[in-house]
Amino acid sequence: MIKYFQSGSRMSQAVVYGGLVHIAGQVADNRKAGIEGQTSDVLSKIEALLVEAGSSKSKLVAVNIFLPQIGDFDAMNSIYDAWVDPQRLPARACVEARLADPDLRIEVTAIAAI
DSSP: OOEEEEEOSSOEEEEEETTEEEEEEEOOSOTTSOHHHHHHHHHHHHHHHHHHTTOOGGGEEEEEEEESOGGGHHHHHHHHHHHSOTTSOOEEEEEEOOOSSTTOOOEEEEEEEO
16 A cells, blocks of 8 residues: 655655655755755654654665755754764765755655654
């Protein structure tokens, strides 16, 4: 059985299938905030979606981070490192990529076990 969460006209924000929750790319609501603020916002949204889908950040399997400015890497990590469960670190990738809106400083996808 597949479960969809917060579905819109184009996509769902989370999909559960096969014991995993797949979180769609999350971006900050406040696009004028700096990298730290946008990172905090995005990670909070991911955590809320995980809980809604019956999971948690301690069950993360993989995280993909997209930064339009790789120079934001250290500042982003200062927020990410404080957020992620240090005893259960997921696999992770971080790449420089152009995002849909030039004000976006970060986009994050995630996969977690249920």
